[in-house]
Amino acid sequence: MPRDFYRSHILICADPECLAKGASDIETVLESELEANGLADEVNVLETSRLGHCSVGPEMVIYPEGVTYVNLTPAAVKEIVAEHLLKGRVVKKYQFTGQARKDEELRAPTAKEVRVIMSRCGVIDPENIEDYIAEDGYAALAKALLEMKPREVIDEVLRSGLRGRGGAGFPTGKKWEFAAGQNSEQKYMICNADEGDPGAFMNRRVLEGDPHSVLEGMIIAGYSFGAHQGYIYCRAEYPIAVRTLRIAMRQARLMGFLGKDILGSGFDFDVELRMGAGAFVCGEETALMASIEGKRGEPRPRPPFPAVAGLWGKPTIINNVETLANVPNIIRNGAAWFAQYGTEKSRGTKTFTLAGDVNRTGLIEVPLGITLGEVVFDVAGGIKGGKRFKAIQTGGPMGGCIPEQLLETPLDYESLGAVGSIMGSGGLVVMDEGTCMVDIARFFMDFTQDESCGKCVPCRIGTRRILEILERICAGEGEDGDIERLEALSKYIVQGSLCGLGQGAPNPVLTTLKHFRHEYEAHIYEKRCPAKVCKGLISYRILDTCPGCMVCARNCPSNAITGEKQKVHVINPDLCERCGICMSVCKFDAIVVE
Amino acid sequence: MANKDLVARLTDINKRIGYIPRGEVEKLAKELCLPAAKVFGAATFYSLFSTRPRGAHVVRFCQDAPCHVAGGRAVLDAIRTTLGLEPGQTSPDGRWTFEMTSCIGVCGVGPVIMVDDDVFGNVNPERVREILKNKN
Numbered sequence: 001m002p003r004d005f006y007r008s009h010i011l012i013c014a015d016p017e018c019l020a021k022g023a024s025d026i027e028t029v030l031e032s033e034l035e036a037n038g039l040a041d042e043v044n045v046l047e048t049s050r051l052g053h054c055s056v057g058p059e060m061v062i063y064p065e066g067v068t069y070v071n072l073t074p075a076a077v078k079e080i081v082a083e084h085l086l087k088g089r090v091v092k093k094y095q096f097t098g099q100a101r102k103d104e105e106l107r108a109p110t111a112k113e114v115r116v117i118m119s120r121c122g123v124i125d126p127e128n129i130e131d132y133i134a135e136d137g138y139a140a141l142a143k144a145l146l147e148m149k150p151r152e153v154i155d156e157v158l159r160s161g162l163r164g165r166g167g168a169g170f171p172t173g174k175k176w177e178f179a180a181g182q183n184s185e186q187k188y189m190i191c192n193a194d195e196g197d198p199g200a201f202m203n204r205r206v207l208e209g210d211p212h213s214v215l216e217g218m219i220i221a222g223y224s225f226g227a228h229q230g231y232i233y234c235r236a237e238y239p240i241a242v243r244t245l246r247i248a249m250r251q252a253r254l255m256g257f258l259g260k261d262i263l264g265s266g267f268d269f270d271v272e273l274r275m276g277a278g279a280f281v282c283g284e285e286t287a288l289m290a291s292i293e294g295k296r297g298e299p300r301p302r303p304p305f306p307a308v309a310g311l312w313g314k315p316t317i318i319n320n321v322e323t324l325a326n327v328p329n330i331i332r333n334g335a336a337w338f339a340q341y342g343t344e345k346s347r348g349t350k351t352f353t354l355a356g357d358v359n360r361t362g363l364i365e366v367p368l369g370i371t372l373g374e375v376v377f378d379v380a381g382g383i384k385g386g387k388r389f390k391a392i393q394t395g396g397p398m399g400g401c402i403p404e405q406l407l408e409t410p411l412d413y414e415s416l417g418a419v420g421s422i423m424g425s426g427g428l429v430v431m432d433e434g435t436c437m438v439d440i441a442r443f444f445m446d447f448t449q450d451e452s453c454g455k456c457v458p459c460r461i462g463t464r465r466i467l468e469i470l471e472r473i474c475a476g477e478g479e480d481g482d483i484e485r486l487e488a489l490s491k492y493i494v495q496g497s498l499c500g501l502g503q504g505a506p507n508p509v510l511t512t513l514k515h516f517r518h519e520y521e522a523h524i525y526e527k528r529c530p531a532k533v534c535k536g537l538i539s540y541r542i543l544d545t546c547p548g549c550m551v552c553a554r555n556c557p558s559n560a561i562t563g564e565k566q567k568v569h570v571i572n573p574d575l576c577e578r579c580g581i582c583m584s585v586c587k588f589d590a591i592v593v594e
Numbered sequence: 595m596a597n598k599d600l601v602a603r604l605t606d607i608n609k610r611i612g613y614i615p616r617g618e619v620e621k622l623a624k625e626l627c628l629p630a631a632k633v634f635g636a637a638t639f640y641s642l643f644s645t646r647p648r649g650a651h652v653v654r655f656c657q658d659a660p661c662h663v664a665g666g667r668a669v670l671d672a673i674r675t676t677l678g679l680e681p682g683q684t685s686p687d688g689r690w691t692f693e694m695t696s697c698i699g700v701c702g703v704g705p706v707i708m709v710d711d712d713v714f715g716n717v718n719p720e721r722v723r724e725i726l727k728n729k730n
Contacts (some may be wrong), residue, residue, distance in 0.1 A: 199697065237642075237695075238699060239711070274602075275605065279641060294597045294599065356664070393659070427660075429663065447659075
């Protein structure tokens with residue numbers, strides 16, 4: 001669809017904050033001024049939201065110059081039209097000169113990154129389908145529906161080597177092939193947007209920034225194996241993603257990409273949006289389907305696999321957001337194009353979220369097969385504050401902690417599996433030397449025991465018992481035999497649980513036991529926390545270099561510090577709660593933890 | 595036995611009243627032709643639903659690892675002491691409910707807290723006290 005060309009585009013902020021400050025009047029004045037100056041055909045005015053300076057709104061941005069004007073009044077608008085748009089002179093007195101709003105989640109890519117999935121995020125207007133179409137959007141759908149047979153679509157995806165991005169890494173084309181082989185009138189296509197791994201938000205960014213890529217992927221998938229009804233299951237914690245999806249679905253329907261006889265091909269497909277209500281386990285495919293059916297979101301045994309008997313007993317395919325967003329690219333550019341990225345068995349690019357003690361946290365997209373070390377030091381800019389790297393946790397709460405000596409491990413499905421971890425949805429948490437690995441394992445167990453749906457006894461009770469043992473160890477009450485108990489319990493949980501949650505739950509414990517066993521032993525046998533984190537095993541002491549400034553004593557919430565002015569202070573260990581506030585406020589480095 | 599609208603209907607009730615009272619469970623069960631136990635079972639399964647009254651403001655603290663390693667523990671303590679509540683409790687005056695939440699997906703700016711529907715990132719103990727004071 002050809003778009004009109006304009007010499008300038010003006011984005012005017014029309015979110016609730018700016019509207020409350022009179023943005024709609026500003027827009028009316030702007031339009032009449034453009035008309036009066038004969039510019040209406042040359043300058044395009046677009047309403048948008050969240051330009052980011054609402055406290056000084058109403059505001060607008062004029063492109064191609066990219067000048068932001070704030071504190072707009074009708075008089076200011078008249079002046080800007082006369083000066084900026086007619087004469088090309090920036091009107092300095094209304095120009096915003098403060099710190100531009102930074103996207104802290106998705107920064108400019110570094111040398112080792114490749115943006116494919118994220119290429120449109122932050123570039124196009126996600127609430128305008130024309131923006132997506134202008135970037136080759138829905139071209140793949142047209143190609144699939146009009147030039148390819150369903151079987152050819154499956155073959156192309158099979159050849160590309162695309163594997164599920166939700167965590168398990170099952171070949172996507174193979175999944176579709178199973179469902180295509182089912183003889184059933186009714187089949188379902190589900191997009192799993194129930195992203196719940198702590199630290200993972202890549203799917204949210206795709207849904208918020210490029211929702212049509214996911215819709216397009218869903219329609220193509222439905223076409224390939226014969227589904228006419230799709231569901232998107234999105235977690236309720238993502239209200240903005242839900243809103244952009246709703247807008248995208250409405251626009252796609254208006255344009256004829258959803259509904260009856262799509263693009264005149266005779267193929268019907270429509271999508272419904274379903275929201276979760278705060279249950280991590282609903283990211284598991286059988287639990288997700290139970291939730292859509294209106295039940296408690298509990299997993300069930302497989303087989304039968306969803307491709308055979310899924311939603312309401314019908315053949316169902318469940319693909320992750322990022323998997324589906326890859327599909328239009330593969331159809332449009334071909335399997336060979338996709339396979340240029342990644343390794344033999346793990347092809348393409350993958351988004352990861354970086355959190356923890358690195359200089360650049362946020363979202364990245366890299367070719368699979370890049371090493372963990374390259375991610376930590378090249379892409380993420382190394383460890384914060386010049387500290388030393390200790391471990392990287394991949395795969396979310398059911399993943400594992402990987403130590404320094406394994407930093408050469410490539411980020412691909414097989415290699416991560418070989419070191420006891422998983423790809424998961426792509427959450428990476430980097431930890432520096434100040435992290436206690438027993439504490440971290442305790443932390444992840446706290447998560448899984450909380451999120452265990454309770455159906456399988458080993459998962460429900462076993463994770464709780466592991467957590468109790470870890471809590472005891474962190475409190476300095478570890479006993480001989482605890483490590484063996486942890487190992488045995490882990491084994492039972494892995495063997496006795498139905499779904500990925502239980503089967504993966506012990507991974508944080510098993511990997512920290514494997515790579516950081518000495519820390520467990522230090523806690524249990526020497527009653528010492530090597531990283532000086534566990535409150536039950538540390539004490540604070542004031543050195544003789546204390547000048548007696550009284551700052552620590554004033555800040556201590558439990559009044560555990562005594563001492564006179566200009567004399568060395570003392571901490572009463574019985575009152576001290578080991579909060580560390582004294583150490584953080586001491587200007588003389590006279591307080592140590594040991 | 596199930597009804598595909600059940601979760602959406604419970605979401606509506608939870609939003610409208612702030613929690614899901616027993617009477618509403620029974621009413622919905624009748625309307626959807628489901629046993630009340632099924633409806634109650636779904637209402638207790640999902641963590642965003644509550645079957646007990648909640649405070650006027652719900653403060654949620656993200657308890658997950660990315661926020662934890664970014665200084666979450668001090669933030670948690672600050673909420674505890676400022677509100678005088680432990681996670682899961684509602685203040686006697688009905689003003690506050692303090693809950694833990696799992697990841698809300700804005701880990702790039704952790705630690706994160708949520709007050710009602712607003713998300714606050716990069717918080718520290720001082721910011722927490724300020725945010726809660728402004729809600730008062």
